[in-house]
Amino acid sequence: MAESMLHEPPDAADLLATARAVLVGTLLPELPEALRFPALMVANAMAIAGRAAAADPEAEAALTEGLRALLDAADGDAETLMRRFARAIRAGAYDPDMPGRAAASAWLVALARHRAALSNPKALRDAGG
Amino acid sequence: MTEAGPAGAIAWLCAASGATDAAVLRWERLSGGAIQQNWRLDLQFEGGTIPGAQSLVLRTDAPSSVSVSRTRAEEFALLRAAFAAGVSVPEPLFLCSDPTVTGRPFFVMRRAEGIAAGHRVVKSETLGGGREALATALGRELARIHTIRPPRADLAFLPPVTDPAGRLIGIFRAALDRAERPRPVLEWALRHLERRRPAPGEIVLCHNDFRTGNYLVTEARITAVLDWEFASWGDRLEDIGWLCARCWRFGNTAQEAGGVGSRAAFYAGYEAASGWTIDRAAVPYWEAAATLRWAVIAIEQAARHVSGAEQNLELALTGHIVPELELDLLAMVGEG
Numbered sequence: 230m231a232e233s234m235l236h237e238p239p240d241a242a243d244l245l246a247t248a249r250a251v252l253v254g255t256l257l258p259e260l261p262e263a264l265r266f267p268a269l270m271v272a273n274a275m276a277i278a279g280r281a282a283a284a285d286p287e288a289e290a291a292l293t294e295g296l297r298a299l300l301d302a303a304d305g306d307a308e309t310l311m312r313r314f315a316r317a318i319r320a321g322a323y324d325p326d327m328p329g330r331a332a333a334s335a336w337l338v339a340l341a342r343h344r345a346a347l348s349n350p351k352a353l354r355d356a357g358g
Numbered sequence: 359m360t361e362a363g364p365a366g367a368i369a370w371l372c373a374a375s376g377a378t379d380a381a382v383l384r385w386e387r388l389s390g391g392a393i394q395q396n397w398r399l400d401l402q403f404e405g406g407t408i409p410g411a412q413s414l415v416l417r418t419d420a421p422s423s424v425s426v427s428r429t430r431a432e433e434f435a436l437l438r439a440a441f442a443a444g445v446s447v448p449e450p451l452f453l454c455s456d457p458t459v460t461g462r463p464f465f466v467m468r469r470a471e472g473i474a475a476g477h478r479v480v481k482s483e484t485l486g487g488g489r490e491a492l493a494t495a496l497g498r499e500l501a502r503i504h505t506i507r508p509p510r511a512d513l514a515f516l517p518p519v520t521d522p523a524g525r526l527i528g529i530f531r532a533a534l535d536r537a538e539r540p541r542p543v544l545e546w547a548l549r550h551l552e553r554r555r556p557a558p559g560e561i562v563l564c565h566n567d568f569r570t571g572n573y574l575v576t577e578a579r580i581t582a583v584l585d586w587e588f589a590s591w592g593d594r595l596e597d598i599g600w601l602c603a604r605c606w607r608f609g610n611t612a613q614e615a616g617g618v619g620s621r622a623a624f625y626a627g628y629e630a631a632s633g634w635t636i637d638r639a640a641v642p643y644w645e646a647a648a649t650l651r652w653a654v655i656a657i658e659q660a661a662r663h664v665s666g667a668e669q670n671l672e673l674a675l676t677g678h679i680v681p682e683l684e685l686d687l688l689a690m691v692g693e694g
Contacts, residue, residue, distance in 0.1 A: 270671050277678055311540040318545040324553065334692050337543050341688055344681035352682035355611065 245279035280347045292343060295336055299329065364399055367416060370459045371466060374452045377406030388415070394430075394587070395420050398469060408451065415448060418464035427587035431455050432515050434465040436586040439513060439563070445502045446470075446573075446580050470582035472574030479570050480610040480617035486575045493619025495580050496601065497627025499573070503583070504594045504632060506563035513563070522564075522593035523555045526647055533654035538661065543684040547650045550691035554643055564592035569606040570616040598628070598636065599644025604686050605652050605679075646690045653683040 233240075239247070249272055257268050293307045300313055314333075317323065323333040345352045368380050384400035397416040403409050417430065428436070430453070437450040448467040455463050479485055486492030508518065519525055530548050534541055566588035574582040600606065601624070607617030615624035625636050660677025662668045 267671070270675055273675055274671060277675075308540070311542060315534075315540040315542045315545045318542055318549055321549065323546075324549070334546075334688075337546055338688055338692070341543050341681060341684040345685050348678035348681040352685055 240282070242279045242283040245275050245282065249275040249279065277348060280350070284347060288343065292336075292340060295339065299332055299336055364397070364416070366460045367399075367454070367464065367466075368401065370454055370456075371401070371452060372403070372406070374454075375403060375406035375408050377403040377409070379404040383411065384413075394418065399466070400469075413469040414451070414466050415469045416464055416466050418460065419462045428515075428589070430463045430465050433586050435512050435515070436589050437465075437467065439506050439510065440503060440583070440586070443502050443505050445499055445583055447584075447586075448582050470574050472576045472581040474571055474574050474584065476569075476571030476606075476608040476617070479575060480608040480613065484577055486580055486618070487578060489613065489619040490623040491619075492575065492580070493613075493615040493621075493623035494627035496568075496573075496616060496618070497624045497629070498631040499580060499583055500565070500568055500594075500597055500601070501628045501631035501634075503565050503568070503597070504562040508561055508563075508591055516563075516589070516591055519561060519591040521558045522561070522591075522596060523551070523558070523643075523647070525592070526596070526651065527552055527555065530650055530654055533658065537654075537657055538664075541657075543687060544650060544653055547646060547687040547691050551643070551647055551650065556640065556643060559593050559595070561591050562594050563589060564594070564596050565589055566592070566596065566600070568597045568601055570601075570608060570618055571606075593644070594634070595636075595640055595644040596647070599641055599646075600648040600651075602641065603645040603648040603652070605649050605683055642690060646687060649683050649686050649690065653680050653687070656680050656683070 252268065252275070253272050257265065257272070260268055289307075293310065296307075296310045296314060297305070300310060300317075302310060302313070305313070318333070321327075323330045342353060364382065364385050368382065372378070372380050381402040382400070383402055384398060386398050388396040388398055395418050397418075399414045399416045400411065401414060402411050417433070419430065434450050434453040437447050440447045441449055448470045450465060450467045453463075453465040454460070457463055473479065473485075483489060486495055506513075508516075510516075527548065530544075530551070534544060534548065565583065565586065567585050568583065572583070572585045573580050574584065601616050602614055602621060604611055607613060610617035613619055614621040625638075629635060656676045656679050659673045660680075663670050663673040663677070
């Protein structure tokens, strides 16, 4: 993410990663067994938040543009486009043998991969790439 | 109850069992259960129907529960039906529906040994007699559950179901309509399930959360199938798909039956005990349905946190399981 000139560095992603390293490397080994699970949950939350803070806005803009093209929509923000797409899927507009099906399916895969890269990148590796 | 101690429950248990007295050997809260609480209660009964030392579990609602699942009385009836059908469940002993005894209804069952934690169970090569024996035993347990068929006067609280796939599709559609955000990947999966909706099969009792993590297992065997609160009438393939779906293998994806053993061993256990042949080609539909079901549950759990109704880190992180489920769903239904 582009650094804000208005904020004091290090940025959110850096702080989260650095703090998480202390949690996992220094604190976790000293914790009793009963506190390991909550500590691992905290570490996971910090990792997700750190990836979200570092997410590339251009990649997200490209996904939105891809959906706009798919829907042949002149305007509308990401939420409006997503709602329209969701309604169209439910109505059967992308059923087998419909012309837009392959493009729609490819866009959904790109969306799911982008979301998994933030929430759980291990799922991408398990899925074979 | 129950923070105050078990005195009220013990007096009630003595009356229910005909004992003259019962001494407390052990009383402690067991882990797990956000909606229900489980308490270990070891008692030494003087006389009555269960004299001597007894290791029991008392199950009751959590103080703050806004329960959408079965009541304790209904869960007790389900446990009795399962116990009678030969399912490995803790023997249900006494139900107290009177909320004035401890503040909330409760029931008491025998305590079963074993571990449940999914991430531990899938790592073990030896639990339940080893991976293939455990997968076979899971098939056998599930087949016994599915011998329970409607109509049943004791289970009259379960709403009738004639079209299990249609019922699930309705649940998914309503959940997606309630959700804060548009969910195009889940809509894609829902559309697939609608288009390929199978004709209704025979209706049986479905456990609806039959998976690793929800049974107790020792080195020797499965000792208890737990968490009956989502049970309903349905299609047996709902439970088979839920156990086998990739999302319930706790990362041990090569072991397709619940992360513990092979699909072949699980199917063999089921078929030997039920005399029913699993239609292999029909199972993927129900695995997709299972994955979508887990996704809408995860969304609703995260929404409890996001809305402020119940701020909780575990609920918050459950929401972040959804993208992986979306990848699973697209891999399952993308082409068809």
